[in-house]
Amino acid sequence: MRFRPLAKARSSAGATFGGLPSGFWWLWAAQLINRVCGFVMPLLAFYVTDELHYNAAFAGAVVAAIGIGSLVAGPFGGILADWLGHRPTLVGAQAATAVAMVLLAYARSPWTLLVGAFVVGVVNNATRPAHNALIAEVVPSKDQARAYSLNFWAINLGYSVAMLSVGLVVFTGYTALFWLNGATMLISALLVALRVPGRGRTPAPADADGNSGGGFGAVLRDRAFVAFVIAEFLVLTILYQSESGLPIAMGRDGFSPSTFGQVAALNGIVIAVAQLPLTRLYKRFPESRVLAGSSALIGLGYSVLLLGHSPWIYGASIVVWTLGEIGNTPTSFAIVARISPEHLRGRYQGLFQVAWTGSLVVAPLVGGAVINAWGAAPLWIGCLVVGAVAAAAQFRIGTRLSRRAEPAAAAEPAASAGPAAPAEPTRELTPP
Structure with a gap:
């Protein structure tokens, strides 16, 4: 009995860190x-x-x-x-x-x-x-x-x-x-x-007419993926209010940069402590639900700021949206990796990165403009609304993309089972 917690800890560590190349x-x-x-x-x-x-x-x-x-x-x-x-x-x-x-x-x-x-x-x-x-x-x-x-x-x-x-x-x-x-x-x-x-380099496969299926146009024609990038852009624009709207609001409330730094450090602390156990928990649910719930949680986290202006309220907000960030980021990258054909993986990741870099540009413009014109409360309400809209979109899009990823996951063991496996394009997924 006395060794059961230790055995459980070892099992959890093995499930988290074990088996990776x-x-x-x-x-x-x-x-x-x-x-x-x-x-x-x-x-x-x-x-x-x-x-x-x-x-x-x-x-x-x-x-x-x-x-x-x-x-x-x-x-x-x-x-x-x-x-x-x-x-x-x-x-x-x-x-x-x-x-x-x-x-x-x-x-x-x-x-x-x-x-x-x-x-x-x-x-x-x-x-x-x-x-x-x-x-x-x-x-x-x-x-x-x-x-x-x-x-x-x-x-x-x-x-x-x-x-x-x-x-x-x-x-x-x-x-x-x-x-x-x-x-x-x-x-x-x-x-x-x-x-x-x-x-x-992975060569692009040729179709029946001998034309290769490469190029950025092939990625842009994947409408489900482009919709996914747009939905993720909305989520990240909310998330990156941590670097624009949040410090501006705390400054207006009379807090010093030092206080902001101390409160903002909660983001890294929560990720360091909760990332690995939450990852094991999130694996029990379909990825589309994890994405949708995480997006809603990010919007909800910023809406917590409607409850007051104390450091405790700001800290509670950061904890809530960080839990959403933990679910959103790894899950979204894993989906992109699995739905992208091998010869286009870099391009798929490149277009997905535009959601991140684009939101870094747009988030401070939106946050600063809204707070300057109407104050912080409308910004937090907007985060809640946009988070809910993005969650609904990600549930539908994520379900569709997860279904596309299932054949590749099922075929992967077969691809490494024997000498003839490399000749079969089992990971090349065709957009619906």
């Missing part, structure tokens, strides 16, 4: 290393104003240049990943990011800063479609939801450590942080190049 864990380690030393992006505005003595408006323009580069990077990185292969694209983009980070540290004129920030935005975010597609390449379909959940966990663990370490700038100066960020990118590239397997 070593290639995934090297990818996971590379992701964690990147995030632990990811100082440049969060500190860029401070660097431009404090170190280079430009005004806040220009600092905003430099950060916006990264956002514009990120928008370009999704489709560009996806096409490159399908053309060159997922692993070569990831390694090349990480190496390019390392160089771009270091060069940005020595940019001084307005134009070199803007161009340098744009280039960093492109090459850094070009890693994401390749990274997510490579997870789908090395992890069997049945384990992909768990793998994306662990990847999301690594991102947030690393980010939390980086944010706790930003005080290093007092001792090292900003330039050293650029070099450290670049060096860890290069280390990650070497880990992926040396330890992660990759098949290289």
